[in-house]
Amino acid sequence: MNSHKNARLTSSRSPIASGSLGERNDVHCVSIEHKLGIKASPTAVLQYGDHGGAVGYLVGQENRGLEYMFIMMNSARYAVGMQGIAIAERAYQHAVAYAKERVQSRPVDGSLNASAPIIHHPDVKRMLMTMRAYTEGCRAMASVAAAAYDATHHHPDADTRKQNQAFYEYLVPLVKGYSTEMSLEVASLGVQVHGGMGFIEETGAAHLRDAKILTIYEGTTAIQANDLVGRKTARDGGQVAKGIAAQIEKTEAELAKRESAEAQAVAK
Ligand SMILES: Cc1cc2nc3c(=O)[nH]c(=O)nc-3n(C[C@H](O)[C@H](O)[C@H](O)COP(=O)(O)OP(=O)(O)OC[C@H]3O[C@@H](n4cnc5c(N)ncnc54)[C@H](O)[C@@H]3O)c2cc1C
Structure with a gap:
């Protein structure tokens, strides 16, 4: 310089x-x-x-570079997490479609007495359900983070905006780190559902190869872990983490109440 x-x-x-x-x-x-x-x-x-x-x-003011960088970084990391969810969803959709068409032997559980589409095999079902559960779980987490981001910018109350900012920033390394590692697992299961056809470019292999970069760029998974544990958890003495744990407990209690109300209605 x-x-x-x-x-x-x-x-x-x-x-x-x-x-x-x-x-x-x-x-x-x-x-x-x-x-x-x-x-x-x-x-x-x-x-x-x-x-x-x-x-x-110089972009902006001196000594504020790291702060500016993290505005961009949080956004980039969130976007890469979304890429993971998108690849996982696509891998899942391809695998389900293939499993409904590919006919191969009788299901081991005796549910059908002839060769059947592989979706009837319990192990294939297990793989598909794992893919779906991972993908939907990560999408739910990313949606909660996106809602917090909106509240950060648009909620009328300043304290609520601040709380949502901290909550969003806490979730970003989870959305990035977990959703991208998850996409590798889901893409790998997608190849597995396709069997040998999974290695043919058009059917499956591309999802697995494309997902690999997501755990590397915009900070490797270990860097997300360091961010979560250091910057997002230890730096404020675990305040945000404890707040999230309390919120989870509150939601659990509300759900338990709802379940018991439904159970009572059924009992009547
Ligand atoms: C397809 C692709 C596109 C890219 N595009 C861009 C781009 O447009 N612009 C750009 O600037 N960069 C880009 N990159 C670079 C990318 O962001 C970096 O490669 C990535 O951040 C990892 O950094 P690194 O390569 O220095 O790995 P390293 O930091 O050398 O990491 C190597 C290994 O060590 C581990 N590790 C490192 N430090 C720690 C630590 N403190 N604790 C625990 N483990 C650690 C990592 O997790 C990893 O497993 C791109 C990379 C690829 C592959």
Whole structure:
């Protein structure tokens, strides 16, 4: 970084201010990356400052970079979690459709006396139900996080906005970390449901390969765990975590009451 150049370029007569083309910055593309399964990746290796020093520009105020970065990071991590849920949902839908069509032997539980679509095999049912439960559970978690995010920005009460902000930020590493690891498991089960056909590109393998990147970019799963335990839990002495645990207990109690009311109605 060359601070002298930086000062000159950010003055009112600078190319940035006028919108005209400035001097070439010392940033060079040294290679295009070839990534696992990504055939049209536009990502590249950029080299900064090898020919005299690249110029950096301050975005926003000094010493607030980490704070700004986390606004972007929370949003990117949430979005990657959603990618995991989307891949899992697609893998599940493909697997169900295939399991209804593929006919292979009699179910081991004796429920049918002839070769049947594989969805009738208890082990295939187990796989499909696992896929669905993981996917729906993660979608529910992501929806709760999204609702908290909306409340963070639009709730009329300032304290409620603040509480929702903390709750949303707490959920982000869970949405990112758990939903992406879950998508790998679901995509793997999807390949398994397809048997040998799962290795054919159009039917299954692509979901598994596409899901792998999600546990890596925008912070690996271990980095999400560090964020959850350190920044989101230990830093405030576990206040947000305890609040969430209390909310879960309250919901449990409400559900138990509802169940007993229904049970009483049935008993009558
Ligand atoms: C397809 C793809 C696209 C990408 N796109 C971009 C992009 O557009 N822009 C960009 O800037 N980057 C991009 N990346 C880079 C990506 O964000 C990083 O690769 C990712 O954040 C992991 O960082 P790293 O490679 O330095 O791994 P490392 O930090 O070296 O991690 C290696 C291993 O060590 C573990 N580890 C590291 N630190 C800790 C720790 N403190 N505690 C526990 N375990 C730890 C990790 O979990 C991992 O298992 C992309 C990567 C890929 C594969």
